[in-house]
Amino acid sequence: MEDILSALPETEVKGDVGRSTSFEVTINGHLMFSKLKTKGFPISKDVIKQIEVAKQGGKCEEITNSESPGCTIL
Template sequence: FLTWVILGSFEITVGDSLIFSKLQCGKFPESDAVVRQISAISCGQNPETVTEYEKSSCTVL
């Protein structure tokens, strides 16, 4: 018997591009990775999904 609990969403979009979804991965992003990705997009690079996550095993909501 499995029970799924969704503890909230944390989605980051730039324009129409979703670059991070807590709903999809179940974790929070590493903040420096988000900043690097937004910086790269602002310099003209194509948006990419942030795949680096917080290293903490404890999340306070």
């Protein structure tokens, strides 16, 4: 989130509690990314690119690239 706000400070970012293990990104009400679908978290530069497309009135594309959610074994 910090990467997005640094690149696009006028962007409104909000969080809502969702389903267990879910993480979704919507832009103007359209689902752009789902962790349940990709099994990872979105890459910030991909989210920033789609926000810029939306700001210019373009049609956003679904984000399918993801980073590993990571795993910690104790």
